[in-house]
Amino acid sequence: MADVRLEGVKKRFGDVEIIKGVDLAVEDGRFCVFVGPSGCGKSTLLRLIAGLENVSEGRVTIGGRDMTSVPPANRGTAMVFQSYALYPHMTVAENISFGLRMAKAPKDEIERRVARAAGMLQLDHLLQRKPAQLSGGQRQRVAIGRAIVREPGVFLFDEPLSNLDASLRVQMRIEIGKLHQDLGATMIYVTHDQVEAMTLADQIVVLSAGRIEQVGSPLELYHRPRNLFVAKFIGSPTMNTLPVEVLGQDAGGLKLALPGGKPILLPQAPGLSGSTPTLGVRPEHLTLGEGRDATLNGKVRLTERLGSETMLYVDLGHEAEVVVRADGLSRVRPGDVVPVGLSKESCHVFDAGGNAVLNGALM
Amino acid sequence: MFPAPIQDKGPVIGTAYRVTLVVALIVWLLPLVGIGLTSIRSIDDLNQGNFWGWPEETRFAENYTGVFTQSPMARFLLNSILITVPAVGLAVALSAMAGYALAKYRFPGNLLLFAVFIAGNFVPFQILMIPVRDLFVNVVPLYDTILALVIFHMAFQTGFCTLFMRNFIRQIPDALIEAARVEGVSELRIFWHVVLPLVRPAMAALAVLVFTFVWNDFFWALVLVQSDEARPVTAGLQALRGTWTSAWQLLSAGAIIAALPPVAMFFLMQRHFIAGLTLGATKG
Amino acid sequence: MSSSATTPLVLSPPERREGWWHRHQAGLAPFLLLLPALVGFSIFVLWPIVDSLWLSLHDWDGVGEKRFIGLDNYRELMDDRVFWTSIVNNVWWLLAFMLAPAAGLAIALFLNQTVFGIRLVKSLFFFPFVISQVVVGLIFSWFFNPQFGLLNEMLGAVGLTGVSPLDSETGATFAIIVAGLWPQIAYCMILYLTGLAAMNPEVIEAARMDGARGWKLFWHAVLPQLRPATFIAVVVSVIGALRSFDLVAIMTAGGPYGSSSVLAYYMYEQTFLSVRYGYGAAIAAVLFLIMNVYIAFFLWRMLKREQA
Numbered sequence: 001m002a003d004v005r006l007e008g009v010k011k012r013f014g015d016v017e018i019i020k021g022v023d024l025a026v027e028d029g030r031f032c033v034f035v036g037p038s039g040c041g042k043s044t045l046l047r048l049i050a051g052l053e054n055v056s057e058g059r060v061t062i063g064g065r066d067m068t069s070v071p072p073a074n075r076g077t078a079m080v081f082q083s084y085a086l087y088p089h090m091t092v093a094e095n096i097s098f099g100l101r102m103a104k105a106p107k108d109e110i111e112r113r114v115a116r117a118a119g120m121l122q123l124d125h126l127l128q129r130k131p132a133q134l135s136g137g138q139r140q141r142v143a144i145g146r147a148i149v150r151e152p153g154v155f156l157f158d159e160p161l162s163n164l165d166a167s168l169r170v171q172m173r174i175e176i177g178k179l180h181q182d183l184g185a186t187m188i189y190v191t192h193d194q195v196e197a198m199t200l201a202d203q204i205v206v207l208s209a210g211r212i213e214q215v216g217s218p219l220e221l222y223h224r225p226r227n228l229f230v231a232k233f234i235g236s237p238t239m240n241t242l243p244v245e246v247l248g249q250d251a252g253g254l255k256l257a258l259p260g261g262k263p264i265l266l267p268q269a270p271g272l273s274g275s276t277p278t279l280g281v282r283p284e285h286l287t288l289g290e291g292r293d294a295t296l297n298g299k300v301r302l303t304e305r306l307g308s309e310t311m312l313y314v315d316l317g318h319e320a321e322v323v324v325r326a327d328g329l330s331r332v333r334p335g336d337v338v339p340v341g342l343s344k345e346s347c348h349v350f351d352a353g354g355n356a357v358l359n360g361a362l363m
Numbered sequence: 364m365f366p367a368p369i370q371d372k373g374p375v376i377g378t379a380y381r382v383t384l385v386v387a388l389i390v391w392l393l394p395l396v397g398i399g400l401t402s403i404r405s406i407d408d409l410n411q412g413n414f415w416g417w418p419e420e421t422r423f424a425e426n427y428t429g430v431f432t433q434s435p436m437a438r439f440l441l442n443s444i445l446i447t448v449p450a451v452g453l454a455v456a457l458s459a460m461a462g463y464a465l466a467k468y469r470f471p472g473n474l475l476l477f478a479v480f481i482a483g484n485f486v487p488f489q490i491l492m493i494p495v496r497d498l499f500v501n502v503v504p505l506y507d508t509i510l511a512l513v514i515f516h517m518a519f520q521t522g523f524c525t526l527f528m529r530n531f532i533r534q535i536p537d538a539l540i541e542a543a544r545v546e547g548v549s550e551l552r553i554f555w556h557v558v559l560p561l562v563r564p565a566m567a568a569l570a571v572l573v574f575t576f577v578w579n580d581f582f583w584a585l586v587l588v589q590s591d592e593a594r595p596v597t598a599g600l601q602a603l604r605g606t607w608t609s610a611w612q613l614l615s616a617g618a619i620i621a622a623l624p625p626v627a628m629f630f631l632m633q634r635h636f637i638a639g640l641t642l643g644a645t646k647g
Numbered sequence: 648m649s650s651s652a653t654t655p656l657v658l659s660p661p662e663r664r665e666g667w668w669h670r671h672q673a674g675l676a677p678f679l680l681l682l683p684a685l686v687g688f689s690i691f692v693l694w695p696i697v698d699s700l701w702l703s704l705h706d707w708d709g710v711g712e713k714r715f716i717g718l719d720n721y722r723e724l725m726d727d728r729v730f731w732t733s734i735v736n737n738v739w740w741l742l743a744f745m746l747a748p749a750a751g752l753a754i755a756l757f758l759n760q761t762v763f764g765i766r767l768v769k770s771l772f773f774f775p776f777v778i779s780q781v782v783v784g785l786i787f788s789w790f791f792n793p794q795f796g797l798l799n800e801m802l803g804a805v806g807l808t809g810v811s812p813l814d815s816e817t818g819a820t821f822a823i824i825v826a827g828l829w830p831q832i833a834y835c836m837i838l839y840l841t842g843l844a845a846m847n848p849e850v851i852e853a854a855r856m857d858g859a860r861g862w863k864l865f866w867h868a869v870l871p872q873l874r875p876a877t878f879i880a881v882v883v884s885v886i887g888a889l890r891s892f893d894l895v896a897i898m899t900a901g902g903p904y905g906s907s908s909v910l911a912y913y914m915y916e917q918t919f920l921s922v923r924y925g926y927g928a929a930i931a932a933v934l935f936l937i938m939n940v941y942i943a944f945f946l947w948r949m950l951k952r953e954q955a
Contacts, residue, residue: 551680
């Protein structure tokens, strides 16, 4: 069993509190991704789980055992560093087997494990090379190999792909996903790239300023963000937000006035207080043309043609602008006046404090 | 590049530069050239005041072997080796350990200790002289032995060496050490297997530099040694000056012999030497 | 879970034999690593400083009883002619050594070309620093020798009368300083050569494109980049000027009549040759206190850089 639990974990560096109280449960075998903007504390949290830093308060439990004051080597974890941290003066084989050799493991056991890891990562022909002779992707795999031979209960990844170029990143992402399937071990992965998070994770933890904003599966976060921060962090391009006014709420639903005055009727949102909430709708859920529940008109300010799709920046007047995702073959040009359609299933409503009072009903 | 490459300024200036270079070099090294010449003259040459001219008879072999046969120079050289090599080896080893501790561990007083090593490196010898001598005369009777000089130099040079090693080891990425920690490697093992192999070039540079410092030391040889058995070549040369007051040809030869080892060391390990001297200098 | 082995090789907290050492080795390691160097350093550098300072308050001949006399040694120093001469000489050394960085820079600029053989030339220019000060002292003693020294030969060649600097009460110190400058300039030269090699060429190219030439280019684009080298060169030259001992001992033994003495040498002379240990310790204390000003300055700058 190698589940990871954090209870009331706080971390201070001097007077600054980096982690402000985190409770989290990662079940055995899950792929959990910590994601968030720079400085949110995701790497720190990972290092607390690894034992490279000590918690200021709280408990870290791994596999049912309290590991809060246990040194990193004894926690049953293995870490893959952002810079790979390969020993430059050792060969690939020596790098991978270093920990085992230091622990005086039997030679045949060492050989068996190294061969297995090398096989899984296609490093067989590189075992006698030194890190300086390897490409970025190969070094990445050596770092992972080093973690694999420890046969840990929990793998920890600290932004492992951020030093690779874009195409390599996609390839390695797939390999890591496959690794998880093959090994079935618990994996905790830190990244600032929400695409990596969405594609790899069973469970995403969104962090901001030392606190957890939301924990959930990728699709849960996508369709039911708990607050504006999560809503805008997940999904690319970012969710559109429009200031709206409450016209009234009754058994029939919530009636809002869109910028410019046009009304839209949404399901009831009992938690809503205040009269100036925010409406959120993703670019991919807006349509060019009459909308099922409301239509706004606007002037196209800018188009970004990606071939597979076109992003339209539409000025709706009244100081409101939205991004609409249109088809790649769309002929719309800057300056065109277009209708933008909304449907109530894809609308989210956030109150003045940024909390979601209504999520869309697509899923 | 600054100044602008001389090759760009035309052949005339280029040649003028090269000529000036050679002349400047000769002027700069004139004292050395002079003493080199003196060392191969005969005693008659000197007495006649023959100076600029090429010596009538060159007495190279005679003078240079004369140094060895007419003085304990061989013993002096041996002593220098016996003092310098162990002192350097130990100083570099000890300071690699201390430098690593200061570079990669956070603990209260880290910066203070570092400051102590730096400051201690700069103190004038004189403030240490009496107590150190007293230590070797009364507390541990090692006065007038090679061991006394080895121990002192080893201890003193750790100041400079620790400064040097600490700054170098700082440049090793923390992640390397953390990775080893996560792998369960004990701290001392990490030092031996991960850190040391990476600092070998710095240690070489340091060793070459400190070799020069210790070999060329004169003050402590004066203070801690008084007999020829333990005297290194620096104090030995000074002592010979008393014996050979006017035998300048022998004295010159002796000076050149004494100067050779650090010079040889320098030429063989130039890159290391300069790296050692300037590490941290250009980075401030 | 992982499909393989059952041997809990590397992930067994309580099962592994956790002796006291294992539990504490991470925390103890830095202290163990520091201990040997620190012990040696404390015994031979730190404690002696304190002991010398204490000794300076006593009267002692090295063998008999130490008699506590408070600040009497220092009071005596105030009236000591040679002491003041030494201090004045040290000031001369200090001023003269301030030429070393400038001269070193000039030579470094001169040598900063890529003509054939320049590496050998640079090494040869660096020579004087590598040889022992004893050898330097001997070389210059010979250089200044009134009968057959090079200096007199050169003067004679242009028709000037001979001089004997080392025998002159007014000239001896300066003769020794010249000898001292030889290796010191070589050291500064190497510092600057390295500094020049480490400069950012783009800054210079940008300045050239802006039309800066010669002196202007040097002042605005080159010199600022050499600041770290200059800092080290100045500090080392100051320390070197204040610490000078070997050359004085070899060339004049402080003479004639103590006129070329410096604090470092005077201390040695008083302690061993005049057998006045307490008095010597007081001289050493004065030297130490003077140097502390520069040591403190250097430390402050270095540590500021650390915080940055």
